[in-house]
Amino acid sequence: MQIQMLGPLEVVADNQPIPLGGTRQRATLGFLLLQANRVVATSQLLKAVWAADDAPSSARKILQNAVWGLRGVLHARGSDGRGGGSPALLTQAPGYMLRVEPEQVDLFLFERHAARGRAELAAGRPDAAARSLKEALGLWRGPALADLVETGISWMELSALQGARVDAMEDYFEAELERGRHHSVLGELETLVDNEPLRERACSQLMLALYRCGRQADALNVYGRIRSALVENLGLEPGHELRTLQQAILTHDAVLASREVATHQDLALDSGPADRAVLVRDDASGPARGTRTTAVEAGAGTADGGPAAERGNTVPATTTTGPRAMVSERKRISVLLLRTELGPQAGGGGIESVDRLLRDTAAAVKEEIEAYGGTVAASIGS
Numbered sequence: 001m002q003i004q005m006l007g008p009l010e011v012v013a014d015n016q017p018i019p020l021g022g023t024r025q026r027a028t029l030g031f032l033l034l035q036a037n038r039v040v041a042t043s044q045l046l047k048a049v050w051a052a053d054d055a056p057s058s059a060r061k062i063l064q065n066a067v068w069g070l071r072g073v074l075h076a077r078g079s080d081g082r083g084g085g086s087p088a089l090l091t092q093a094p095g096y097m098l099r100v101e102p103e104q105v106d107l108f109l110f111e112r113h114a115a116r117g118r119a120e121l122a123a124g125r126p127d128a129a130a131r132s133l134k135e136a137l138g139l140w141r142g143p144a145l146a147d148l149v150e151t152g153i154s155w156m157e158l159s160a161l162q163g164a165r166v167d168a169m170e171d172y173f174e175a176e177l178e179r180g181r182h183h184s185v186l187g188e189l190e191t192l193v194d195n196e197p198l199r200e201r202a203c204s205q206l207m208l209a210l211y212r213c214g215r216q217a218d219a220l221n222v223y224g225r226i227r228s229a230l231v232e233n234l235g236l237e238p239g240h241e242l243r244t245l246q247q248a249i250l251t252h253d254a255v256l257a258s259r260e261v262a263t264h265q266d267l268a269l270d271s272g273p274a275d276r277a278v279l280v281r282d283d284a285s286g287p288a289r290g291t292r293t294t295a296v297e298a299g300a301g302t303a304d305g306g307p308a309a310e311r312g313n314t315v316p317a318t319t320t321t322g323p324r325a326m327v328s329e330r331k332r333i334s335v336l337l338l339r340t341e342l343g344p345q346a347g348g349g350g351i352e353s354v355d356r357l358l359r360d361t362a363a364a365v366k367e368e369i370e371a372y373g374g375t376v377a378a379s380i381g382s
Contacts, residue, residue, distance in 0.1 A: 007141025032098035133172035
């Protein structure tokens with residue numbers, strides 16, 4: 001006999017579902033399963049079964065009838081022929097206890113697979129971790145006890161179960177990202193973050209997957225969304241890890257690179273001095289097929305040219321030293337953001353006059369910057 005809680009409540013024997021009776025009887029079984037192999041007081045069971053309604057004066061009698069009905073349903077089927085006997089619903093002061101074997105309940109199997117996957121992940125074995133965690137998540141057929149939830153039941157234990165499911169999903173995504181499978185989990189990560197917008201770990205995993213898929217702007221947009229949600233809803237800033245990831249994306253930190261991507265390109269990275277990195281092909285059959293850009297530290301400037309705290313602006317600076325290697329140097333630069341406005345009388349000559357003034361202004365700014373050895377990266381405006 002197998003009991004399925006991770007979805008609508010079902011009891012299956014000989015590959016056939018067993019009728020479980022009405023809502024009260026099913027709710028009694030569901031709550032006892034959440035407290036399996038532990039004594040549940042009658043008063044606690046009454047509050048759970050009549051969670052959304054005031055319990056009638058006959059509630060205790062209705063509960064006794066539900067227990068009697070469940071005993072008949074569960075015990076009548078006996079063994080399932082695979083060494084697993086039927087669950088035992090026992091009367092034990094001050095209430096009842098449902099005794100089941102862990103192998104009979106999908107919830108316990110989920111917890112076992114998830115714990116094994118988490119241990120594999122901690123031991124640095126992402127392949128084995130991904131298999132165990134995928135097996136654990138495959139047991140879910142929808143929200144836990146979904147049919148009871150539809151009747152208005154909202155037990156705290158169900159919220160904890162949903163949290164455990166999301167934890168396992170994040171562990172699975174971590175294992176897959178360590179395997180370089182960012183493309184395969186991107187869609188699932190986007191769905192999870194849409195459903196759980198305040199989960200910082202899931203958001204950081206989505207940011208990393210997007211970055212590795214070449215979608216840097218989208219990754220930074222994810223950070224902006226969760227920061228706004230945290231500030232507006234809780235008055236909190238994102239945690240240290242999420243902020244560190246944002247800065248790593250802004251600076252194209254090499255630590256974000258997927259191991260699988262590097263292997264796919266047949267590239268080996270040797271750590272050189274602190275201010276440079278060298279990228280070399282394993283073979284000498286021709287020029288390196290890939291390029292590597294090391295982000296350059298940059299200082300942000302104010303509109304009047306004054307210094308500001310460094311904010312991780314990125315400027316690629318690459319030099320090629322031969323057919324087999326490319327060196328990227330880290331340089332300190334300054335970034336100036338300059339805004340110009342036309343005076344109130346500038347529009348008197350019409351649109352063409354305004355456009356001409358703007359072009360002349362941009363040319364004058366460009367000339368002045370280049371006179372000091374600078375480069376205009378972009379000019380945005382009318």
